[in-house]
Amino acid sequence: MKLYSYFRSSASYRVRIALNYKNLPYDYCAVHLLKEGGQQKQADYVALNPNAVVPTLVDDGHVLTQSLAICEYLEETHPEPPLLPAHAADRAYVRAIAQTIACEMQPLQNLRVTQYLKNVLHLDDETRNAWTRHWVQNGLVILERMVLESGRAGRFCCGDTPTLADVFLVPQLVSAARFECSTDPTPTLARIAEHCNNLPAFARAAPAQQPDAEP
Numbered sequence: 001m002k003l004y005s006y007f008r009s010s011a012s013y014r015v016r017i018a019l020n021y022k023n024l025p026y027d028y029c030a031v032h033l034l035k036e037g038g039q040q041k042q043a044d045y046v047a048l049n050p051n052a053v054v055p056t057l058v059d060d061g062h063v064l065t066q067s068l069a070i071c072e073y074l075e076e077t078h079p080e081p082p083l084l085p086a087h088a089a090d091r092a093y094v095r096a097i098a099q100t101i102a103c104e105m106q107p108l109q110n111l112r113v114t115q116y117l118k119n120v121l122h123l124d125d126e127t128r129n130a131w132t133r134h135w136v137q138n139g140l141v142i143l144e145r146m147v148l149e150s151g152r153a154g155r156f157c158c159g160d161t162p163t164l165a166d167v168f169l170v171p172q173l174v175s176a177a178r179f180e181c182s183t184d185p186t187p188t189l190a191r192i193a194e195h196c197n198n199l200p201a202f203a204r205a206a207p208a209q210q211p212d213a214e215p
Helices: 009-022 043-048 067-076 088-111 111-119 124-150 164-178 187-197
Strands: 002-005 027-030 056-059 062-065
Touching: 009 067, 009 088, 009 164, 027 062, 027 088, 043 056, 043 164, 062 067, 062 164, 088 111, 088 164, 111 124, 111 164, 124 164, 124 187, 164 187
Parallel strands: 002 027
Antiparallel strands: 002 056, 056 062
């Protein structure tokens, strides 16, 4: 397998966790989202991923894009150890957590969005960061309620075994910290993330551990 990734990309981070958790070796191909005008915009990469984003996973000639789709692919092709629970209702809950992050929260902090706020709408850094922080913080509070009200939380979002919900939660909390979001309103999420980060699969996937990591 070959993973096209950027160390700071939360979407790439998710896939790295899933690959590690399933003990799947892969070659890391760095795609710097800022250097050279954004390496993801270069013709050879766009030919691979027309959306010009990371991650992209190449497996046995198959080119896979979008982190949720990639993680579902890994679950289907390498079901052990599982990242989805046995019961349908629990799987729906786990997917709801993952999709809340991937579809509703992360897009609002995405590089393309923040660059548009800066370069087209000409928002200053303070205003732009406040806008992003508002939506990320709001999303975290919603996630906290979802996890608590589900009655499913244990050491992780769904019981005492990691699932896709945790795979998506941890990178989102790392991104939230970059935007100086407070974890005070979300103690359950912070506790779950601490358990996750004690696991080798999560720790090895962290941004600082990647070959393209920068200060």
